[in-house]
Amino acid sequence: MALQVPAGDAADVPHDVWTGVMAQPSPTLPATSQPLGGPFPGLRIASREYGIGGKREELRIGPANGSFTVRVHCSGPLRRVLVWVDGGAPWKQFCGTAPGGDVVVAAREERVTGLSAGNRVVSAAVLPGEVDVEGEDVDGLFTRTEDLFDGWEEQLAGSAGFPLHWVIMVHELVDPVCRDDLRQVDPATGEVVRLRCEGRSAAPSRVP
Numbered sequence: 001m002a003l004q005v006p007a008g009d010a011a012d013v014p015h016d017v018w019t020g021v022m023a024q025p026s027p028t029l030p031a032t033s034q035p036l037g038g039p040f041p042g043l044r045i046a047s048r049e050y051g052i053g054g055k056r057e058e059l060r061i062g063p064a065n066g067s068f069t070v071r072v073h074c075s076g077p078l079r080r081v082l083v084w085v086d087g088g089a090p091w092k093q094f095c096g097t098a099p100g101g102d103v104v105v106a107a108r109e110e111r112v113t114g115l116s117a118g119n120r121v122v123s124a125a126v127l128p129g130e131v132d133v134e135g136e137d138v139d140g141l142f143t144r145t146e147d148l149f150d151g152w153e154e155q156l157a158g159s160a161g162f163p164l165h166w167v168i169m170v171h172e173l174v175d176p177v178c179r180d181d182l183r184q185v186d187p188a189t190g191e192v193v194r195l196r197c198e199g200r201s202a203a204p205s206r207v208p
Contacts, residue, residue, distance in 0.1 A: 039109070039173045039174055041071075042173065042174035044169065044170070045061050045068060045171060045172060046059055047167060047169040047170065048167070048168055050168075051164070052162065052163065053074075053128070053163075053166060054125070054159030054161045054164075056124070056156065057123060058121055059123065059124075059168050061120050062120065069107060069109045069110070069173045070085065071105050071168075072093070072167070074126055074165075076096055076164065077130040078094055078096040078104060078130060078131040079094065079130060079131060080092070080094060081094065081106045083108045083123075084121075084123045084124070085108065085120065086120060092149045093108070094138070094141060102138055122170055125156055126166055129155075
């Protein structure tokens with residue numbers, strides 16, 4: 001940084017030349033008590049690899065103390081995958097490598113309040129057949145999800161299995177921790193905000 005001073009003898013230079021810069025008040029930042037950003041995967045709870053697709057596989061993870069996320073990784077071309085947590089309807093997603101080279105990972109979040117009673121069961125199935133993207137990008141597939149999964153029950157029931165390396169991974173789902181006086185950039189507005197954690201459990205600030 002360059003500093004411009006008046007021409008003349010050294011005696012003409014004021015001794016407190018930095019005062020005008022250092023004494024300027026810092027801008028007041030908007031405050032928020034909610035850390036920005038969504039939850040993120042934490043410690044791995046369980047995982048299992050498989051070598052055959054076209055079959056529903058189960059992974060028991062025990063009682064879940066908090067929320068968790070399920071991810072399914074598939075090798076090879078893009079395929080359709082179903083994910084269940086306990087009972088109920090499956091969540092429909094895609095996994096594998098798209099023609100453009102993008103790797104797609106199926107992911108499902110399960111929000112849990114407190115300790116669940118009994119074991120939790122995560123199950124998944126990679127359906128037979130590759131996904132024909134018809135020249136569209138991956139985002140466009142989600143507009144055709146219901147059509148692409150039409151008849152999945154019969155396809156899964158009639159599948160004899162096929163060679164495929166795929167993995168189910170379950171991780172803790174961790175919410176951002178409030179750190180007092182931490183500066184964050186709001187991704188929606190680009191505005192810098194300051195976290196204020198009064199009345200909340202706060203982690204020690206790492207910002208001087």
